[in-house]
Amino acid sequence: MTAIEQYLIDTWRASRLGEPMPPPPGRDDVAVLRSARTYAQFQAVLDGREARHPWRAALRRLAHPHGAR
Template identity: 80%
Template sequence: MTATEQYLIDTWRASQQGAPMPPPPGRDDVAVLRSLRTYEQARAVMEGRPARHPWRAALRRILVRPRAC
């Protein structure tokens, strides 16, 4: 069963029981990723490492890599 199918069943069940509707799937995904990034940056500072943005470092490695001709 997919997350969407489960959401539809839960929504129907909540409407039948008068309970609050469940959140749609994927609603908080961005917030979870942001909190994980913040946690990793805080951990880096506590360990004495620079708190750089991990995506920027990955993009720099990809974009600055010399191309083989």
């Protein structure tokens, strides 16, 4: 069963029982990714490392896929 199918079943059940509708799948995905990035940057600062910009790190990983610098 896909996430959309489960969502449709859950919305049908909620409407039958008079409960609030569930959030659609994927609604908070971007917020979760942003909070994970922010947490990683926060941990870097606590560990005494530089909190680097996420795009620079992603570009570095693309340019050097095997960890070579």
